[in-house]
Amino acid sequence: MxxxxxxxxxxxxxxxxxxxxxxxxxxxxxxxxxxxxxxxxxxxxxxxxxxxxxxxxxxxLSKGLDIALEALAEPEAWSAIRLTLTVAAIAVPINAICGTAAAWCIGRFEFPGRALLTTLIDLPFSVSPVISGLVWVLLFGANGYFGAWLDRHDVRIVFALPGLVLATMFVTFPFVARSLISLMREQGAAEEEAALTLGANGWQIFVRVTLPNIFWAMLYGVLLCNARAMGEFGAVAVVSGHIRGQTLTMPLYVEALFNDYEWIGAFSVAALLSMLALVTLALRMLLEWRIERDRSAGV
Amino acid sequence: MSHRLTRRGALGAVLGMVAGGTARAADAAALLNVSYDPTRELYRDFNKAFVAQWKKSSGQTVAINQSHGGSGAQTRSVLDGLQADVVTLALAADIDALARRGLLATDWQTRLPNNASPYTSTIVFLVRKGNPKQIADWGDLTKPGVEVITPNPKTSGGARWNVLAALAWARRQPGATAETEEAYLRALFRQVPVLDTGARGSTTTFARRGLGDVLLAWENEAHLARKEFGETDFAIVTPSVSVLAEPPVAVVDSVADKRGTRTLAEAYLRHLYTAEGQDIAARNFYRPRDAAIAARHTSVFPTIAMATIEDFGGWDKAQAAYFADGGLFDRVFTPGK
Amino acid sequence: MTRRSALPGFGLTLGITLTWVSLIVLIPLAALMLRPWELGFAGFWASVTEPRVLAALQLSFGAAALAAAVNVPLGLLIAWVMVRYRFPGRRIADAVIDMPLALPTAVAGIALTALFAPKGWLGEALAPLGIKVAYTPLGVLMALIFVGLPFVVRIVEPVIQDLPVDAEEAAAVLGATRFQTLRRVVLPALAPALLTGFGAALARGVGEYGSVIFIAGNRPMVSEIAPLLIVIRLEQLNYAGAASLGLAMLAISFAILLTINRLQRRMA
Missing domain, CATH: 1.20.5 (Single alpha-helices involved in coiled-coils or other helix-helix interfaces)
Incomplete structure (x- = not known):
């Protein structure tokens, strides 16, 4: 320069x-x-x-805490909370495990097509949530490519839990992998290779050497992945079917309450979701602090 | 070894998801009613009454599940496999679309009395306290400075009735031609600052967010809005001409037969025509078909000159001419004319 | 396949990754890419070049680009403050940056609309100035700035952290003003990161749906975003049309990201 x-x-x-x-x-x-x-x-x-x-x-809270809590005690609210937690409980671990596997293979090995694979993992971030829902309808809806087969075997994917899980997985796909890949490349494989020469097997290397190094970054990815999984709106709106008490996740339930003119209820559920967001941010803050501490201790 | 493991893990994940999905499907003593946006309160009341009545007459406990959304969106979901035993939508065109794809018989509209519409409604104006812009009829909506709120006819059934009501008025003006009708609609939509996707969104925009001077709304929605947002803050204006909106109901044959819910589904829809069903409709501001019950609510339902969908050649024609891609509504929004 | 490392687990992890990418990303997107050709190429082309579609694409990409352009200086300022300055509450402020990632988009949309509506806290204050945000393209811009901000900040922050302070000090010693240091020393070093941030915020903004539809106004040709048009086509049972628009958006996004990547490589 x-x-x-x-x-x-x-x-x-x-x-x-x-x-x-x-x-x-x-x-x-x-x-x-x-x-x-x-x-x-x-x-x-x-x-x-x-x-x-x-x-x-x-x-x-405009009408008092009682009213807000009452809105959250509704059976439909409970079912929305349960459904949201279920969806996140399935989608997040799968994405976390697969994301870690992807980080291992992309972060530790050189192979042709590696850059392409990285791009593919990042791809869901640049796809509109609406499309993320639409693709599952195109595949598994009654008029989709597998629709007739699924219907013959009476398997429901869209407008049921599996569709919600799939749409959520698509949207939250890159979070964990993304936060790990750059870190693992940066760290390099020296420690793992040392463990290998000492006779450790693959699993031992991963658990004893790699995991401690990437643990906090992984948790950070899981946190954001989880926040997005619980808060996704556009993608799940397309595959939900909006059956009250059955396929409404919390964000969809907020919209439904708005359309019921249940303002307090809608904002109460929204506040609960925001609280989840705040907890996420608080945990993130703790994580950041741990990462910084570990880093300064390591140096 | 490693490859087998991978494949097995992936298979397990998929199977787990599928199992979760099928567990929920097989509950015969439940009906799913897929409906449009403004019927939430109506069916909340009606379902309670029907469940009690069914328990009394057959001893069986049933659960009625509801799904609400824009009429078009709901139709799309049912077509894509949402397991609706009955549909109660905003317009016949949407159920026709289901019939065309073979989900129910094409003569569905003759299977129940009154074109399979147990209740009707019409389109009215909701204005602010004291009607500051002095809106009395369709002609006043295009005056300078008047902001009109309506949902998007592409996504909302109610908005399609709004357009038809506006056209019905334009058509009755002296010297009306297809050009003057289109010009009126163009002028009307020039006054619209927001097109929400559903009727409920528009009511919220108008009543809660304080946007616009007049809301074009279902009669039932206008009454409900006054009840929810303050009777003194809003007033209903009935225009000189409106449209007879007939929201239809039908059993979805393919789903009801497969799930074995036909008897229940038919009884459910029939109950809408009973004195109890009609009274619940009237109390939720839908015009009942039953003359005796209508007579008890004349103060809520004034007589208005109404065009019907037949005046527009039926839904097939109306849909193609006005709302399909490249139709009247699209032309109205194309600039440069 | 070549693998330069002696570490085990390549086959296993690659297998898992490929299965995962195929099932969740590739097969679904393949379905999206196959569907439009039911119309034939001419039909596809006609369906994505309708005036209303072009207006929606223009709004979605224009607003997203503008929002990303606002987010670059704003994100740079915030990242700079977070990295270079110590002040009470910095950790909390730093955590708050991730709010748009953690807050459900629909909730954000409803909240932003309530704030900027004519009766809202901010809408009421802006109304006398003749500024309308809710239900105008400005509202779309606002929502997209909201969702895009953390991307810029989070991408720029680590680069600022690694920026050698010596270079700045050297420049100062050589008599450069603060502004000159910023322009000649700091900005060139940050440019690739800023560009990445711009690209990420842009990609996120183009597809954004949940937070935008509440505040946009959704008037055809004026404030109707492309993802809404996809939903509208879907509701008209025009699956091929919906998929066409989806594919067009994907292609444009991809082209933009590729261009940004190339620009970046030239810079580095």
Whole structure:
């Protein structure tokens, strides 16, 4: 990169010009700049990221905590919560295990098509959620490629739990793999190879050497994957069928309540979802702290 | 070794999902009623009454499951395999689409009285307190400064009735031609700032978000909105001409026969025509077919001159001319004319 | 297959990965790619070049690009503050950045609409200035800025962390102003990351549905996004048309990401 000429600018804080006054001014400027930057960043975040959250809780609690809790005690609310947890409980572990396997094979080996495979894993991020739902309808819907066969055998995939799981898996597909691949490549395979020469087998290497190194990053990926799995709207809306008490996940239930004119109920469930988001963020904060600590301890 | 393991793991995962799906399907004493958006309150009341009545007459306990959404979206779901024993949709065209794909007999509309529509409704205006823009009829909607809220006719059955009601009025103006009708519709939609995907979304936009001066709504939806959002804040204006909206109901043959729910499903729909069913409809602001019950609610249901779908040549024609891709509604939104 | 490592487990993990990618991503997307050709190529082309479709694509990609362009300086500022400055509450603020990733999009959409509607907290304040956000393309932009922000911040943050402070100090010693340092030293080093962030935010914004439909207004030719048009076509039982539009969006997104990748390689 061509280095620029030392510029002469009337406002330049020339360090050589030295006595007390310019240095004083420079410190003031730096502090001012610092405050300005922090202030700007924080206020942008407050308006964009925090205010919507405040609104949700204000609306949910506008008639008091009792009413909000009552809305959450409805059997349909419970069924939505159960369904959301079930979907996440199936989709997230599968994606986590497969994502870790993918990270092992992409992060530790060189093979033709590796770049392509990485791109494919990232692909669901750039696909509209609506399409992520649509593809399953095209495959397994009554008019889909496997629709007739499934119907003959009375197997329900779309408008039932499997469809919701598949759509969720598609949307949350890259999270774990993505957070692990770059880390594993960065770390390199030296430790694992050392373990190999000491006679460890593959499983032992993974559990004793690799896992401790990637554990926190993996957990971070799982957290985000889980948050997205529980909060997905567009993809599951296409495959849900919207049967009350049966195939409505929490985000779909929020929409249903809005359409029932049940404002408090809708915002209460939304608040519960936001709380899950907040817990996710809190856990993430803890993780970050652990990762930083481990890193500084390791160095 | 490793390959076998991989394959077995994948198979296990898939089988697990499939098993989860089939477990839920085989519950014969339950009906799934797939309906459109504004019938939530109606069927909540009606299902309670039917379950009690069925228990009394047959001793069997049944569960009625509900699915609500835009009429078109619901039709799509049933076509894609949503196991609806009965459909109660916003317009006959949607059930026709199911019949065309062989899900039920094409003569479904003759199997129950009154074109298989146990209740009717019409399109009215909901305006704000005191009617500040002095909206009395369709002609006032295109005045400068009037903002009109309606859902999207592409996705909402109610919005299609809105368009037909507007056309019915335009058609009765002196010197009306196809061009003046199209021009009116173009002028009307120029006043529309938001097209929500469903009737409920539009009501929320108008009543809760405070957007627009007038909401084109189902009569039942307008009454419900007043009940929910304040009777004093909103008023209903009945236009000089509207449309007779006939939301139809039908048993989905292919599903009911497979699941063995036909008797129950037929009894369920028949119950809509009984005095109890008609009364529940009337109390939820749907116009009952039963004259005696209608007589008890005349204050809620004023007499309006109404066009019917036959005036537009039936749904097949109306759908193709107005709402299909490249139809009137699309042309209205194409700029440069 | 070549494998340069002596480590075991290549076959197993590659097998799992391939099965997983095929079942969840490849086969479904293949279904998407097969469906439009029922119409023939001419039919496919006609269905994705309708004026209404073009307007929707233009809005989706335009708004997403604009939102990503807003997010680049905004994300850079936030990332810079988080990495370079220490202040009370920094950890919490840093965690809050991930809010759009954790908050369900539908909930975000409803909340943003409630904020910016004429009766909402912010809508009421902006109305006297003649600024309408909810139910306009500006609302789409707002929602897309919201969903895209964490992508830029999270991609830029580690690069700022690795940025050698010496170079900046050297520049300062050589008499460069703060602005000059930023422009000549810092920005070139960050450019590839910023570009990646731009691409990620763009890709996310183009497809976004849940948070946008509530705030968009959904008027054909004005504030109707492409994913909504897919849903509308689906509801009209026009599966091939829906798949066509889906495929077109996918192709455009892919082309943009490829271009960004290439630009990046040239920079690096």
């Amino acid at each position: 061509p280095r620029s000429h030392p510029p002469r600018h009337p406002d330049a804080d020339a360090p050589i010009a030295g006595p007390a006054r310019p240095a004083q001014r420079r410190w003031d400027l730096a502090a001012l700049r610092r405050r300005l930057a922090i202030g700007l960043a924080l206020s942008a975040m407050a308006i964009l990221l925090v205010l919507p959250l405040v609104l949700i809780f204000t609306e949910a």
